[in-house]
Amino acid sequence: MLNSKQVAHLKSLSHSLNPVVQVGHKGLTDSVINEIQISIKAHELIKIKLQEKDKNKRKLLLDEICKKINGQAINMIGMQIVVFKPSEPSKIDLP
Numbered sequence: 001m002l003n004s005k006q007v008a009h010l011k012s013l014s015h016s017l018n019p020v021v022q023v024g025h026k027g028l029t030d031s032v033i034n035e036i037q038i039s040i041k042a043h044e045l046i047k048i049k050l051q052e053k054d055k056n057k058r059k060l061l062l063d064e065i066c067k068k069i070n071g072q073a074i075n076m077i078g079m080q081i082v083v084f085k086p087s088e089p090s091k092i093d094l095p
Contacts, residue, residue: 001072002072002094005095006094009094010045010074010084010094011075011082013045014045014074014075017046017047017082018047019047019049019080020046020048021036021046021049022048022049022051023050023052023061028061033068036065036068036069036083037069040069040071043091044085044086044087045082045083045092046082046083047080047081047082048065048080049080050081052079058081062081062083065083066083069083070085071083071084072084
């Protein structure tokens with residue numbers, strides 16, 4: 001589990017990221033989850049674009065993604081979410 005200083009550091013790193021995966025109107029299909037897993041393994045910190053308009057449903061999608069990939073939610077900015085999952089060895093130095 002990350003502390004607030006580590007989350008703040010990851011949020012600051014995420015500002016310059018572009019979304020690497022897009023979750024469309026069909027939701028979290030197996031292929032979307034697979035793409036997220038590939039991207040998170042390569043980068044550790046990724047931004048995902050959601051097409052869902054309802055904020056509560058976006059929050060549920062974020063929670064479901066984190067549960068399926070065993071990652072941690074970092075931020076939700078409008079229709080984009082940021083997810084973190086450290087790899088071994090970690091590419092990102094946390095404070």
